[in-house]
Amino acid sequence: MATADLPGPDSLLRRTLGEWRIGLVAWRLLVLQTADPAVAAGMRGFSTYRAHPWRRIEHTMDSGKRLFFSDREGLRREVARLERTHRRLAGTDEQGRPFTASDPAVRVWVLVTLYECMTAMRELSGHPLTPPELEQMYGEFRAVCAEFALPDDLFPATAADVPAYMDRTIRERLEYGEPVRYLLFDMLREAPAPRRLGRLKPLWPVLRTTAAHVIGALTVADLPEPFRERFGLPRTRRAALLSFLLHRGMRVLTNALPEHRRYRTPPAGVPQNPQPSAGPSSRPVRLPAARRRKGTDSRPARLRTFFHQVLDQTGDGRIGAADLQAMAHNVCWPLELAAEREAPVYAAFESWWQQLRTGMDTDEDGQVTCEEFVTAMLTGIDSEPSYLDQGLHVAVRAVFHAVDTDGSGHLCADEYRKVFGGSRVHLAELNHGFRQLDHDGDGRITEDEFVRAFTDYFTARTDNTAGSQLLGRP
Incomplete structure (x- = not known):
C-alpha cells in the first residue's frame, strides 16, 4: 500500500x-x-x-x-x-x-x-x-x-x-x-x-x-x-x-x-507550492483600530480590541496557552514552514504566554481575562521600558524571521502579502498595512521597523501615529 x-x-x-x-x-x-x-x-x-x-x-x-x-x-x-x-x-x-x-x-x-x-x-x-x-x-x-x-x-x-x-x-x-x-x-x-x-x-x-x-x-x-x-x-x-x-x-x-x-478543486490538483488563501480572519495577526474620542488615552480601547479579535483565538472570553499556540499555528500555516522553522515560532509564543500568565493571571486559574490583560499591560508598559521586550517582542521577532523566507533580513511586499494577505483581501488594504511598517519608505520592512510598528500599536496614547493604525485605520 x-x-x-x-x-x-x-x-x-x-x-x-x-x-x-x-x-x-x-x-x-x-x-x-x-x-x-x-x-x-x-x-x-x-x-x-x-x-x-x-x-x-x-x-x-x-x-x-x-x-x-x-x-x-x-x-x-x-x-x-x-x-x-x-x-x-x-x-x-x-x-x-x-x-x-x-x-x-x-x-x-x-x-x-x-x-x-x-x-x-x-x-x-x-x-x-x-x-x-x-x-x-x-x-x-x-x-x-x-x-x-x-x-x-x-x-x-x-x-x-x-x-x-x-x-x-x-x-x-x-x-x-x-x-x-x-x-x-x-x-x-x-x-x-x-x-x-x-x-x-x-x-x-x-x-x-x-x-x-x-x-x-x-x-x-x-x-x-x-x-x-x-x-x-x-x-x-x-x-x-x-x-x-x-x-x-x-x-x-x-x-x-x-x-x-463543476469543480471547486480541479482534478489536475494544486501547484507544488500552493499559497492557501487567507482572508483577514486567517491572518496570524490583525490589529484593528476602533473609533475613539479625541484627547483620550486610546490604549485601553485598543488593547481590549486586540484581546478579543487577536489573542482570544478560542473565543471563550479568556486567553490561555491554547490561544497563543493557535496564533503560532496561524503564522506557520500559510508559510508551509519546515519543522525546524516552525519550532522557534511556537517557542516564542509560548514565551509570551508565560510572561502573560505570570504577570496577569491574578486568580491563578491558568487563564487571563480581558481586564487582567489590559490592566497588567498598561502597568507594565508605563513602569518598565523593557516590558514589551520580554514577551510581545519575542513573538513579533519570531514572526518576522518566519516570514522572511529568503533570509534577506527584510520583508519585501510579496513576503508581507503572503502572510498578511490573501486572495480575498483588497490590495489597497495590503498596501496601507505595508506602508505603515515601512517607515523610511524604501519598499522594504526591516526587523526594527516591524518591531517598532507593533510597539507603537501597544504604546501610542493617540491614534495619530502610524503604528497605532497598523493593519487598520481608526
Whole structure:
C-alpha cells in the first residue's frame, strides 16, 4: 500500500472530492468527526472554531487539497505538518479522560469519515457508486492514507466493510457532546459575516439565521441512520424533502455545467507550492483600530480590541496557552514552514504566554481575562521600558524571521502579502498595512521597523501615529 500510485487527474476520488456539491455533506462530515470524544476534547481546548469559524473551515479545506490533490512530495509535507500539529493537541477532557489527537484510531476515524461522506454524497443525489466504483475509490483513498503510516488493521479492509465500521464506531465510541450540538444548531447562528459577502455584510444577521436553519436541517437529515437513532435526532419529512431537492438539484445542475465549471478543486490538483488563501480572519495577526474620542488615552480601547479579535483565538472570553499556540499555528500555516522553522515560532509564543500568565493571571486559574490583560499591560508598559521586550517582542521577532523566507533580513511586499494577505483581501488594504511598517519608505520592512510598528500599536496614547493604525485605520 505504501508504494501504490497516488490518484491522478482522472481518478474517481479526485473527481468526486473536487466537485462543488461536496459542500452539501461538509457539515455532516464535521459532525461525524467531532462526535469522537478525542476530537471533541481537542476542539474544546484548542480549536478556534468558535471565534474564527471561517478560518477554521478554510484551513480544513486547504489541508484536504494538499492531501488529496498534491504529488507525493506535497502529500508528505502536509502529513508531516498535520502530525506536528496533532502532537500538540493532548490533555484531559471534561470527564478527566486523557486524550491525544495523535491516537491512531482517532486519525483513522477522521480519514474514513471523509471517504464515507463522498459515497454518501453520491447516494443522496440518487446516483450511488456501484460496488466496483466503491472499491476503486477506496483503493485510491487508501493510497493517500498510506502516507500516514497508520496500522492497516484499523482501517476497513475493503469498501464493502466501511458501513459496518461506521455502524460499530457510532454505536460504541461516539458521543453527542456540546461541540456536536453547537455545530448542528448554534455555530452558524453566532458566526461573524464571511469576508466573501462584501457589500452584503449588513444582511448577514438575516442570512445566517436562514443558513443555520437550512444547514442544520439538511445535516440531521443526511446523517447515518445509526447516528440519528442513537442520539435521538429524528429525520422529519420536511428535512427529508429538503435533502432530496438539494442533492438531486445539485446533481442535475452539476451535470449541466461545462466540465471545468463543476469543480471547486480541479482534478489536475494544486501547484507544488500552493499559497492557501487567507482572508483577514486567517491572518496570524490583525490589529484593528476602533473609533475613539479625541484627547483620550486610546490604549485601553485598543488593547481590549486586540484581546478579543487577536489573542482570544478560542473565543471563550479568556486567553490561555491554547490561544497563543493557535496564533503560532496561524503564522506557520500559510508559510508551509519546515519543522525546524516552525519550532522557534511556537517557542516564542509560548514565551509570551508565560510572561502573560505570570504577570496577569491574578486568580491563578491558568487563564487571563480581558481586564487582567489590559490592566497588567498598561502597568507594565508605563513602569518598565523593557516590558514589551520580554514577551510581545519575542513573538513579533519570531514572526518576522518566519516570514522572511529568503533570509534577506527584510520583508519585501510579496513576503508581507503572503502572510498578511490573501486572495480575498483588497490590495489597497495590503498596501496601507505595508506602508505603515515601512517607515523610511524604501519598499522594504526591516526587523526594527516591524518591531517598532507593533510597539507603537501597544504604546501610542493617540491614534495619530502610524503604528497605532497598523493593519487598520481608526
